[in-house]
Amino acid sequence: MLIRRGVLYHERDYAKLFGAGIVNGIGDRISQVAVLGLLLSLTGSGLAVGIAFAIRLVPYLIFAPLGGWLADRFPKKRIMIAADLIRAVFALLPLFVRDIGDIWIIWLSMFLLSSGEALYVPARMSAIPLLVRKQHLLNINSLEEVMTGFILIFGSVTGGAVAVWLGSEASFLCNAVSFLISALLLARLPQLSRTAQHDEHTQPQTASPGSLDHSPLKPIARRQGWAEFKSLLGASPYLRLMLFIFAVWPIGDGIFNILLSIYATEVFHAGDFGIGLMYGALGIGLVAGSALTGRFAGQLRIAAILTLLAEGICHILVSQSGSMPIAAGLMVVTAAISSIGGACNQTLLMNTVPENLRGRFMGMLGSMQNTIMGISMFLSGFLLEVLTPRMLGLAGGLFLMTMGACFTAVYLFFRPRLQA
Numbered sequence: 001m002l003i004r005r006g007v008l009y010h011e012r013d014y015a016k017l018f019g020a021g022i023v024n025g026i027g028d029r030i031s032q033v034a035v036l037g038l039l040l041s042l043t044g045s046g047l048a049v050g051i052a053f054a055i056r057l058v059p060y061l062i063f064a065p066l067g068g069w070l071a072d073r074f075p076k077k078r079i080m081i082a083a084d085l086i087r088a089v090f091a092l093l094p095l096f097v098r099d100i101g102d103i104w105i106i107w108l109s110m111f112l113l114s115s116g117e118a119l120y121v122p123a124r125m126s127a128i129p130l131l132v133r134k135q136h137l138l139n140i141n142s143l144e145e146v147m148t149g150f151i152l153i154f155g156s157v158t159g160g161a162v163a164v165w166l167g168s169e170a171s172f173l174c175n176a177v178s179f180l181i182s183a184l185l186l187a188r189l190p191q192l193s194r195t196a197q198h199d200e201h202t203q204p205q206t207a208s209p210g211s212l213d214h215s216p217l218k219p220i221a222r223r224q225g226w227a228e229f230k231s232l233l234g235a236s237p238y239l240r241l242m243l244f245i246f247a248v249w250p251i252g253d254g255i256f257n258i259l260l261s262i263y264a265t266e267v268f269h270a271g272d273f274g275i276g277l278m279y280g281a282l283g284i285g286l287v288a289g290s291a292l293t294g295r296f297a298g299q300l301r302i303a304a305i306l307t308l309l310a311e312g313i314c315h316i317l318v319s320q321s322g323s324m325p326i327a328a329g330l331m332v333v334t335a336a337i338s339s340i341g342g343a344c345n346q347t348l349l350m351n352t353v354p355e356n357l358r359g360r361f362m363g364m365l366g367s368m369q370n371t372i373m374g375i376s377m378f379l380s381g382f383l384l385e386v387l388t389p390r391m392l393g394l395a396g397g398l399f400l401m402t403m404g405a406c407f408t409a410v411y412l413f414f415r416p417r418l419q420a
Helices: 001-012 012-043 046-057 060-073 076-089 100-131 134-165 168-186 227-234 237-267 271-296 300-319 326-348 357-383 387-414
Strands: none
Touching: 001 012, 001 134, 001 227, 012 046, 012 076, 012 100, 012 134, 012 237, 012 271, 046 060, 046 100, 046 237, 046 357, 060 076, 060 100, 060 357, 076 168, 100 134, 100 326, 100 357, 134 168, 134 271, 134 326, 227 237, 237 271, 237 357, 237 387, 271 326, 271 357, 271 387, 300 326, 300 387, 326 357
């Protein structure tokens, strides 16, 4: 962590982006805990939670590709600031919910907030390689996992406490204020265009024994038009394998995002504070995993695949745990594994996708992943009407474990070709 703090100190522009992400992420998480608690108190149904998550993710199908297109053509800084200011207004809509007949307001708020996020994320992700030096990308992507972890820890635990002690209205106000603070932090960024702000950040580097990967993916030559996607995928068999992994991972994430709340409220009977505790455990794991990511610098590809297998095994254990402390402890391990895989995957992508295509690629990837996750959450809500939470968790864990084993076998069997 000392090395990463040093990187954050030297990458001052990224530090501002990091701070903005922390602030609006914590606000969003505080609000999400309140929304989940409000839905469960009004309906008492896991299906309502599944619908909420699905509605939140559906806009990615439309707006993430649009966000990627905008990020490749307009100043990324302005896109992010505008998205924050708009979301500050939408975050206040749940204040008008009074009874079960007002649930549509929650649906509307979640849809609009998600639409703003779908425009924000491609601009943010495509901006990172413009702000930092290439040799720092793995550490920076590891810091992204740390950011997610801190958001889960402080946002979820604080969200549970705020919902219990101050009420859900205070949670929604915190969310709106967080977007305004984030916009102020983003305003201090340099103007981000299609040309990197720091030339040394994007200079190609020769691979060495100490580089990120002993057989790095080769950046694709820049071309114009959507035919670039075909050229990009055709030039890298491993990138095609990565897309399959990116398609499978959100299926499991969709199941377990639903189950974390259900485990806390229906299995362990811990209420809003239990929801915050489970998400807090997830955050601790993400931070812990980030501290280990550097050890995989020379094995990014195999690490990105094996973490899917290991995460599936952990979710099986979570589904069969006998108490809340055991389940929370297992979630720490699960999230640590996910953190390592996430940092490896993002670093591989940023080293592969050319800057002029990065926004659209990130938008396409976000659209695919969040649409799949939304469908998974929606179906999980229905399955909870006929399956117990433990049975669904076991099935989800077996699915991830099986797919992880299959991808690992493919990688090992075709390794020479995939490393070409």
